[in-house]
Amino acid sequence: MGVEKMLDSTYRGNRLGQSIDDFGELRPSIDIVDSGEALRERMEEDGYLYLPGLLDKGEAVEARREILSRLSRMGAVDTDYPPLEGVHKPGGKSGGHYDLTRNNPSLMQVLYSGPMIQFYQSFLGGLVAHFDYTWFRVKPPGVSSPTTPHYDIVYMGRGTTNLYTSWTPLGDMPYEMGGLMLLENSHRNADLRNGYGQTDVDKYCNDQEAEQIVEVARKENRDLTPSERAKLQWNSSGAYSSDAISTRAELGGRWLTADYKLGDLLVFCMYMMHASSDNLTNRIRISSDSRYQLASEAQDPRWIGTDPPAHGIRAKEGMVC
Ligand SMILES: O=C(O)CCC(=O)C(=O)O
Structure with a gap:
């Protein structure tokens, strides 16, 4: 069956593709995982490395168990089913996603030690650093x-661009689950890299009104309100578009995905268009x-420290437009 199952997939309820040619399977690179050089060449070529089964399955199960038990306490999991199945309870509350990563040693173990770090040391060829901020998605x-199409560089480009995303499914994710x-x-699209790829979601056009809005929020040590944000008129979501169907029609290429399993890892570069x-x-x-990089290179300060600025008021920077 394989990727043919993607024919049934939708984006906000509309069919994502019309024929099997609109989709493809991610190329696995687990066979070259022991060669840093081969991994770097493959990254250059494909813009990603798909590494099925790289992570420690037992550790990944523990991380899944911990997250689901937190979600269960929030009322999001149907307790009529075995907890590890993660059956959704309709109407149940869903959580603040960053909070799910805090004080969570079993998740940190999977993401920041063992096979993950060994892989990056070999791939990057030196001492590895990671962001302190960990993103977590509950869909x-x-x-x-669904995730809107975007490049990651727009959100984290204030340090090195030799930065990589590890996308880690914490459960089996068949095609119909929207991995x-x-x-x-898309990493080879020069117009995209030089246009959208040069933007920064936290920058705004620094006219007088915008300057005042940001200054007041800074003084009051709070984030911008939605109406203040709207007045600043920047692309506040950072997404390339809100529609994966029109994005592919416009940019070309197939949507590549996989029948993900717990323990798999997908690594990609900052200029890879992705969505779900x-x-x-x-x-x-x-x-x-x-996110991971060489320890010797500059880090984007938005994602570093015990209380990272993230996209809050401390991250906003005015620019001349
Ligand atoms: O998991 C998702 O759907 C989104 C993940 C993402 O945007 C990323 O890894 O940069």
């Missing part, structure tokens, strides 16, 4: 919250994304 069933999709060869499809199962889709 309930339905058509309302991550990469837009084939709708979760058409009755289970919660959980995954994390974390």
Whole structure:
């Protein structure tokens, strides 16, 4: 069957592709995992490394158990089913995603030690550093919250661009669950890299009104309100578009994905367009994304420290437009 199953996949309820040619399987690179040089060549070529089964399965199960038990306490998991199945409880509350990563040693173990770090040491060829901030995604069933197409550089480009995302599914994720999709060869699109790829989601056009708005929020030590944000008129979501269907029609390439299993790892570069499809199962889709680079290179300060600025008021920077 394989990727043919993607034919049934949707994006906000609309068919994501019309024929099998609109989709492809991610190329596995687990066979070259022992060669840093081969991994670097493959990254250059594909823009990603798909490494099925690289992570320690037992550790990944523990991380899944911990996240699901937190979600269960928030009322998001149907307790009529075995907890590890992660069946969604309709109407149940879903959590603040960053909070799920805090004080969570079993998740930290999977993301920041063992096979993950060994891989990066070999791939990057030196001492590895990671962001202190860890992203966590909880996607309930339905058509309302697929990931919008974007490059990661727009959110984390204030340090080295020799930075990589680890997307880690914390459970088996069949095609119909809406796992991550990469837009084939989008890392080679020069117009995209030089245009959208040069933007920074936390920059705004520094006219007088904008300056005042940001200054007041800074003084009051709070984030911008939605109406203040709207007045600053920048691309506040950072997404390339809100629609994965039109994005592929415009940029070309196939949506590449996989029948992900717990223990798999997908690594990609900052200039890889990615998105997800709708979760058409009755289970919660959980995954994390974390970032790695050489320790010797500059880090984006938005994601470093015990209380990282993230996209809050401390991260905002005015620019001349
Ligand atoms: O898990 C997702 O759907 C989104 C992940 C993502 O945007 C990323 O890894 O950069």
